[in-house]
Amino acid sequence: PASLEVMMEAWRMPAAAPRTIVEKIYHEEELRRAIAMKQLINYYQPKVALSTGKVVGVEALVRWQHPTDGLVYPDQFIGVAEAHGLINDLTHSVLKQALQDMASWKQMGLEVQVSVNVSMDNLSALDFPDTVSALAASAGIAPTALILEVTESRLMHDLRAPLEILTRLRLKRFGLSIDDFGTGHSSLTQLRDLPFDELKIDRSFVHGAHDMGNIRAIFSASVGLAKELGMKVVAEGVEDAGDWAFLRFTDCDLAQGYHISKPIPASDFVAWVDLYRRRLGT
Ligand code: C2E
Ligand code: MG
Ligand code: MG
Ligand code: MG
DSSP states (O other), rough: OOOHHHHHHTTTTOSSSSSOOOOOOOHHHHHHHHHHHTTTEEEEEEETTTTTEEEEEEEEEEEETTTTEEEEEEETTHHHHHHHHHHHHHHHHHHHHHHHHHHHHHHHHHHHHHHOOOGGGGGTTTTTHHHHHHHHHHHHHOOOGGGEEHHOOOOSSSOHHHHHHHHHHHHHHOOOEEEEEEESSSOOOHHHHHHOOOEEGGGGGGTGGGGGGHHHHHHHHHHHHHHHHEEEEEEEEOOOOHHHHHHTTTTOOOOOOOOOOOEEEHHHHHHHHHHHHHHHTT
């Protein structure tokens, strides 16, 4: 029905990007206080299966609910957190909220996987796997329901300490995903030797792939590679119906992007799934 479409549209990308033109860089002290005062909140972007259209998971994307500047996006403060030793606290906050939200969705009968972005700095703390385990256990969430995403370009720099931690996380049965694949130039050998079970193809090789042969070539090669290595494949940046239609004829498993939904607050997610299912007719 038309009214359903109108409501779904509100959860898609607004006509103008929500970002400010001049991006302010925040001071470490202000960010430290913000973390302590719980001003960082998780938004969630749905991930859907291409074969069935079903919602299988969400990615947690942090935002700063700034008392005077409004909603501040992660590109404006993740770097600050990494540079000033605040990233462990930040990741802890995102993980804790994600697990709490999963637990409350589960109570409402909605079981989905949640992906959380982790920084390379998190992967140099040897107690990180035990910390994640303890957080998941106390929320009553199985490790297989939590996926940790690491950006490809950062991963390939110095692999030794991270590899140890990634292996421990994998042994504990957490999901591991390579984010923004295609922008980081990893070698085939590195990919084969890393314990990842999901690969997310960067949006620069997804949006528009259907009518640009050179982009499509990289996209298809990446999907083929991931499938050969037994990994699940997610296309990010699915922005329009053309992207979606193209993906349905590929071996890609999951799609994420503004065409499906923009990232939304936790409190909107159950209502979003409800409307999405009604539109799908399931
Ligand atoms: P990412 O992990 O690759 O997340 C996807 C980004 O693309 C998100 O931006 C999302 O809002 C945006 N996006 C989703 N669909 C589309 C689409 O169809 N088209 C376009 N053009 N963009 C789309 P966001 O939320 O601003 O996050 C930016 C980056 O910040 C993330 O990229 C991730 O690397 C980092 N980040 C976000 N949350 C966290 C976090 O909790 N911890 C850490 N360490 N990094 C985070
Ligand atoms: Mg990500
Ligand atoms: Mg990404
Ligand atoms: Mg990214």
